[in-house]
Amino acid sequence: MKITAYILIITVIFFILMPNTFWWKYLSADIFLVNIIVVVFLLATFKKLWVGLTFLLPLLAIVPFELFYINTYGRPSDAHIFGVLAETNVTESGEFLIGVNPWLILGLLTPILVVIFIIKKSFKENWLWNNKQRRLTLILGWLVAGIFILPETLSESVAGLPVNNDSLIMGNQETSLASASLENSYPIGIPFRINSFINQSRGLKQAQAIVNDFKFNATQNPVMAGRQIHVLVIGETGRPDHWQLNGYTRPTNPQLSNIPDVISLTNVISGWAWTRMAVPIMITRKPASTTTAFFNEKSLVSAYREAGFKTYWLSTQGPLGVHESSIALHAHEAHETKFLNKVDYRGSGAHDGVLLQPLQDILEKNELKQLIVLHTLGGHYNYADRHPPEFNVFTPSLTGFNGANMYDRTQKTLMVNSYDNSIVYTDYFLAEVIQRLKATRSPATLLYSADHGENLFDNECDKSGHGHGTEYDFRVASLWWNSAEYADLQPEKVAYIRTRQDMPLTTEHTFYTMLDAANIEYPVKDKRKSILSSTWLSHPRWTQGDMMSLGLDFDTSPRDAVCKQLLPPSGRTTVQ
Incomplete structure (x- = not known):
């Protein structure tokens, strides 16, 4: 082949590898090299260059979408986006590209046109591989596969999601800024991402099959005449002291400070500092002391369905993943389930405000009985990603700051300001939900609770994020609101919850309180766990501890003096 041919082939390889140049700071040199070798290996699979180039064309066709995704959401595509697209219809999937500049699309498609020209040229001039070069390339490709790709495939961590695998709860931070694995590279990462999506979907279906036949035998008693709406807002990373x-x-x-009938529940804790474990104990009867990832009962969504309610689940979190699948299992119990964020918590993505219009659409259906669950991203790191620019109230913040690192204590001021800005946006969001409920002039309730708290380098502590077993991990923001119409129908319940505003509560009360709010009864109902009930009783508030001391009582366990980390009683240091 002539030197021109080599230059043109190198151009094709560069176009295919382009997504890696946008993600270069998270990929090591060896991963770059592996991708180059694999692309050349695929090209060398065929003696005639035009055949190999045509074979690579589908990989090139994906490049514009991958570049768009990285540019829009700040990270490569993953199993999450496959899950979101699988949950939506064709029209909603098309909204993924709405608002894209046509010139940008043309620019991204230009490489495809260039490569088609190169394919035609290679066909016309009959470019052929040199036998020796081709043989060496194929050998090198197989060596790379054996050294790098095969081990990665065999050690793939998400080979389905075992229902009773305690290892799913172990590990440190849920927050993973970026992995330098092959899965985040291109084009090698695409098969890994598809495999993750398939395996996670399979694991979710297996878990769903286990609880498929479960029933609460729930009914509404007494039946509330007329329209009624109950909303559960599951918050994310919410500290009450902020x-x-x-x-x-x-x-x-x-905004919430100026809304009558908002009751802040000031003394609520979560038993877990990880979303995948914290949310199920909110929406099911799963005890906080249970350490398996999945629970063998359905959630309050199914109880509402059995009682005759139309049920909805709207989420800015994810439909798949180690962190999400135990929750998505219950999300799919709803009549209608929508995941409205095209990226998971590791990217900027959509703000929680995208839930407001779908909420309004549901309310305008004027159905007599509605349960609506709103699962938000709230204050999850990166905090600057959780609110629009106009909510950048406290400065300096992480907004527009390059090099954000949640483990860098020198960024504490930026982190705290951005975290507080995320709460200002949560305030706006909750106020908007309440105003929409008020506008229906119907009996309506709203219960909000964050799934866990957050560490912000408090005092002299060196901890940030969550999952450290500190008091800041477990205390959560929570509030209740009801419409005047609901208070007229259920004055006793409203009176009871007002008396419990400062009582020691846990997010385990969520399931029981939500059902009690709608007068939903079921066999062996435990009214002592509903904070709307006259028979409510306080009980020990169990927490995960520091993972080396499971089963710590939040109210009686001693604290580390610096970080307020919960400590086991004297002489107890092992998992119970």
Whole structure:
């Protein structure tokens, strides 16, 4: 082949590898090299260059979408986006590209046109591989596969999601800024991402099959005449001491503070500091002391369905993944389930405000009985990604800051300001939900609770994020609101919850309180766990501890002096 042919082939290889240049700082040199070798290996599979180039064309066709995704959401595509697209119809999937500049699309498609020209040229001039070069390339490709790709495939961590695998709860931070694995590279990562999606989907279906026949035998008793709406907002990473409603000196709740009948529940804890474990104990009867990832009962969504309610689950979190699947299992119990974020918590993606219009659409259906679950991203790191620019109230912040690192204590001021800005946006979001419920002039309730708290390099502590077993991990923001119409129908329940505003509560009360709010009865109902009930009783508040001391009582366990980490009683240091 002439030197021109080599230059043109190198151009093709560069176009295919282009997504890696946008993600270069998270990929090591050896991963770059592996991708180059694999592309050349695929090209060398065929003696005639035009055949190999045509074989590579599908990989090139995906490049514009991958570049668009990285540019829009700040990270490569993954199993999450496959899950989101699988959950939506063709029209909704098309919205993924709405608003893209046509010139950008043309620019991204240009490489495809260039490569088609090169294919035609190679066909016309009959470019052929040199036998020796081709043989060496194929040998090198097989060596790379054996050294790098095969081990990665065999050690793939998400080979389905075992229902009773305690290892799913272990590990440190849920937050993973970026992995330098082959899965995040291109084009090698695409098969890994598809495999992750298939395996996670299979694991989710297996878990669903186990609980498929479960029934609460729930009914509404007494039946509430007329329309009624109940909303559960599952928050994310919400510290109560950063809420103005709870005495925080900053105005982080400017709107909720001016809404009558908002009751801030000031003394609520979560038993777990990880979403995948914390949310199921909110929406099911799963005890906080249970350490398996999945629970063999359905959630409050199914109880509402059995009682005659139309049920909805709207989410800005994910439909798949180690962190999400135990929750998605219950999301799919709803009549209608929508995942409205095209990226998971590791990217900027959509803000929680995207849930408002679908919520409004549901309310305008005027169905007599509705349960609506809104699962938000709230204040999950990167906090600057959780709110639009106009909510960048406290500065300097992480907004527009390059090099954000949640483990860098020198960024504490930026982190705290951005975290507080995420709460200001949560305040706006909750206020908007309440105003929409008020506008229906119907009996309506809203219960909000964050899944877990957050560490923010408090005092002299060196911990940030969550999962450290500190008091900041477990205390969560929570509030209740009901319409005037609901108070007229259920004055006793409203009176009871007002008396429990400062009582020691846990997110385990969520399931029981939500059912009690709608008068939903079922066999062996435990009204002592509903904070709307006259028979409510306080009980020990169990937490995960520091993973070396499972089963710590939040209220009686001693604390580390610096980080407020919960400690086991004297002499107890092993998992119970």
